[in-house]
Amino acid sequence: MRLELFNKILTKDIAYYDKTKTGSLLSRLGNDIATIKSVCSDNLSMIIRNFFQFLGSLVFLWLISWKLTLIIIVLTPIISFGLLFLFKFIKKEEKEYTNRLAKVSALVTEVFGNIRVVRSFSN
Numbered sequence: 001m002r003l004e005l006f007n008k009i010l011t012k013d014i015a016y017y018d019k020t021k022t023g024s025l026l027s028r029l030g031n032d033i034a035t036i037k038s039v040c041s042d043n044l045s046m047i048i049r050n051f052f053q054f055l056g057s058l059v060f061l062w063l064i065s066w067k068l069t070l071i072i073i074v075l076t077p078i079i080s081f082g083l084l085f086l087f088k089f090i091k092k093e094e095k096e097y098t099n100r101l102a103k104v105s106a107l108v109t110e111v112f113g114n115i116r117v118v119r120s121f122s123n
Contacts, residue, residue: 002033022113023106031101 009025062069 001036002029005029005033021106021110023104023109024102026109027098027102027105031098035098 006029058069061072
């Protein structure tokens with residue numbers, strides 16, 4: 001995926017490189033791919049595991065008390081919609097975090113790339 005993203009970035013117009021800093025591109029290349037990997041591997045397996053745990057719990061709860069099971073079945077969609085709003089908020093904050101990280105990476109790359117100039121002005 002990194003290679004495909006790298007090749008895609010190389011095909012951009014020159015104007016794109018004027019607007020986008022090198023550190024931002026490096027950050028996207030490293031951090032965004034890591035985020036996708038995490039979502040695909042960790043979260044997918046967790047969702048599958050939680051789904052089967054939920055089904056198993058419903059079966060056991062049905063055996064203990066069918067009335068409580070019906071209450072939980074009714075409350076589950078309500079709780080799920082609440083979680084959807086929470087996930088939208090988290091996604092917005094994560095996007096803001098990623099943008100800030102890209103800006104910091106761009107600044108660090110720029111400073112390290114021009115360390116002689118930075119050092120001469122510091123002295």
